[in-house]
Amino acid sequence: MADFYGVLAAATTYHADRGNAAWSADGVTDAQRTAALVRASGALDGQYGSQFPGYKTGGRAQALAWPRTGAWDACADEDIPDDEIPVQIENAAYELALAELVRPGSSSPTVTPGRVVKRQKVDTIEREFFSASEGASMSPDAMRPVLMAVEDALRCILVPASASVDLLRV
Structure with missing residues (x-):
């Protein structure tokens, strides 16, 4: 096969x-x-x-x-x-x-569920992540x-x- x-x-x-x-x-x-x-x-x-x-x-x-x-x-x-x-x-x-x-x-x-970036600021580095409570799918397939x-x-x-x-x- x-x-x-x-x-x-x-x-x-x-x-x-x-x-x-x-x-x-x-x-x-x-x-x-x-x-x-x-x-x-x-x-x-x-x-x-x-x-x-x-x-x-x-x-x-x-x-x-x-x-x-x-x-x-x-x-x-x-x-x-x-x-x-x-x-x-x-x-x-x-x-x-x-x-x-x-x-x-x-x-x-390779993905890390639960770490979906919502916003990322470059100067003075700032990152915000989505959460399941905000309706973001955290399943690996969604990523x-x-x-x-x-x-x-x-x-x-x-x-x-x-x-x-x-x-x-x-």
Whole structure:
């Protein structure tokens, strides 16, 4: 089973088509690109996996969240075959991999919950932090960076986090 979504050559074409020069920059090796794809795929599953429709086709033994059984594309109003990894997942992985290539670890940063900066003054250094009582989410997921290109790629296949279980199609 694959360690990442997509194919290295397809990722290279994807980024070339979009003018993302950092993917093919001088000195960047295929090993670095592959490592970025592996990190991106893991982060994609970690951040969005609970919103993927259906269930892992291979059960708990399956390393990545896709392929899935009972998944569907809401925009096309079509089932996604049990053996398919949707192009949306691959494209999201390619987008996140670019961020990972440029700054390794950026898609899964280390955070300290409860230390969200509300205001920071530079001269005579002053910092103020948000608190849970002010409505700031202190969960680690709320502190993850959001890459809008990933959100855009996934919008048709994600189940809204607030959706009730009876709205999920199985």
